Amino acid sequence: MIKKYFVDIISVIIGAILLLSPSSKEGVFVLDVGQGDAILIQKDKNQILVDGGGDDTVLYRVGEYMPLGDMEIEIVVLTHPHSDHINGLMYVLERYEVGQVWFTHIDYESSIYEQFLELDVNKVEIEQGSRYFLGEWYIDVLFASDGIYNRDFNANNASIVLELNTDKRKILLMGDAEVEEEEYLLKKGVLEDVDILKVGHHCSRTASSERFLDTVKPEIAICSYGKDNGFGHPHIETIDNLKERNILMLSTAKEGNIEIL
Numbered sequence: 001m002i003k004k005y006f007v008d009i010i011s012v013i014i015g016a017i018l019l020l021s022p023s024s025k026e027g028v029f030v031l032d033v034g035q036g037d038a039i040l041i042q043k044d045k046n047q048i049l050v051d052g053g054g055d056d057t058v059l060y061r062v063g064e065y066m067p068l069g070d071m072e073i074e075i076v077v078l079t080h081p082h083s084d085h086i087n088g089l090m091y092v093l094e095r096y097e098v099g100q101v102w103f104t105h106i107d108y109e110s111s112i113y114e115q116f117l118e119l120d121v122n123k124v125e126i127e128q129g130s131r132y133f134l135g136e137w138y139i140d141v142l143f144a145s146d147g148i149y150n151r152d153f154n155a156n157n158a159s160i161v162l163e164l165n166t167d168k169r170k171i172l173l174m175g176d177a178e179v180e181e182e183e184y185l186l187k188k189g190v191l192e193d194v195d196i197l198k199v200g201h202h203c204s205r206t207a208s209s210e211r212f213l214d215t216v217k218p219e220i221a222i223c224s225y226g227k228d229n230g231f232g233h234p235h236i237e238t239i240d241n242l243k244e245r246n247i248l249m250l251s252t253a254k255e256g257n258i259e260i261l
Helices: 002-020 057-063 083-095 111-118 179-188 210-216 236-244
Strands: 027-030 039-043 046-050 072-077 097-103 123-125 131-134 137-143 161-165 170-173 196-198 220-223 248-251 258-260
Touching: 039 137, 046 057, 057 083, 072 083, 083 097, 083 111, 137 179, 179 210, 210 236, 236 248
Parallel strands: 046 072, 072 097, 097 123, 170 196, 196 220, 220 248
Antiparallel strands: 027 039, 027 258, 039 046, 131 137, 137 161, 161 170
């Protein structure tokens, strides 16, 4: 009888652990971190985290998806050093073992960015045109340069731009890239039709030009921003541009975490 009760107790404990454990499912997860960006890519229990939002919320969001006990993230990407992208990453770099940190080194004054540059982590100034494989998925680095920033000193236009190709769809991650960076990509001829667009600069009017949208032709556009934010994101001009092209718009402010499986 005692043995039976013991087995029953163990079964309950195991069931509770499974119920509370993250699902560790494969996919792309645009995380709800308020006014900021954080995107988790997970494949074969390997992860890439693109940006971290403005505070430690990212730790809780990442924990919803990574396998229980997995304290390693293979790649972290800092698209650019604005606070709503870098602050959360500092918490991630403190909590997790990270294989590589991709970034573009720009001459930008910020105490948190200076702390980042001083961190003893494997920082890699990723090169434009690089390709990284994640199982049968791969990521192309479409933009990684300080060239535009050195002309306009707008850190948004130093955003690393990534295109993820899964076995099901193409996903374009624009960071906070604005129209000037879009124009550069258009001239370089590296943009193509994609299935899903993570819209640049939180669906601000400073990004997602008509020419850009007509080139990438996404079916779905995802906007990452905080509810009632002080910037007025998303701007009506961007919303109208998406509606005119019958592009379905989703937002973290309304949907919470957005899962692309």
